[in-house]
Amino acid sequence: MPRRNRSRRDEPRGDVSKIMGGGVRTESYAGRTYQVRSVRGNNAGRTYVCPGCQGDLTSAVPHEVVWPDDGLGDVTDRRHWHTPCWKARERRPPRGSYR
Ligand SMILES: [Zn+2]
Numbered sequence: 001m002p003r004r005n006r007s008r009r010d011e012p013r014g015d016v017s018k019i020m021g022g023g024v025r026t027e028s029y030a031g032r033t034y035q036v037r038s039v040r041g042n043n044a045g046r047t048y049v050c051p052g053c054q055g056d057l058t059s060a061v062p063h064e065v066v067w068p069d070d071g072l073g074d075v076t077d078r079r080h081w082h083t084p085c086w087k088a089r090e091r092r093p094p095r096g097s098y099r
Pocket of ligand 1: 052
């Protein structure tokens, strides 16, 4: 009979910052707290929509990955921003697509 309590403990518990590695910082935006990680870009070939400008953002370019501090663990809360758009976020409020 296998011991159940063993495998349970090894499961990732949804700590996004741990999964994504270091370099996560906390920044505020529109009165809320977000965790932000700068990524250098990768060859995953993904295309995201930047919440700042609603433009395409390919995963190949350096950008910012942002997610709500209170939404830890849910990767669907992550957003990919152009770095300049994130820096100018207070001047470019999201247009309804960002919680
Ligand atoms: Zn943008």
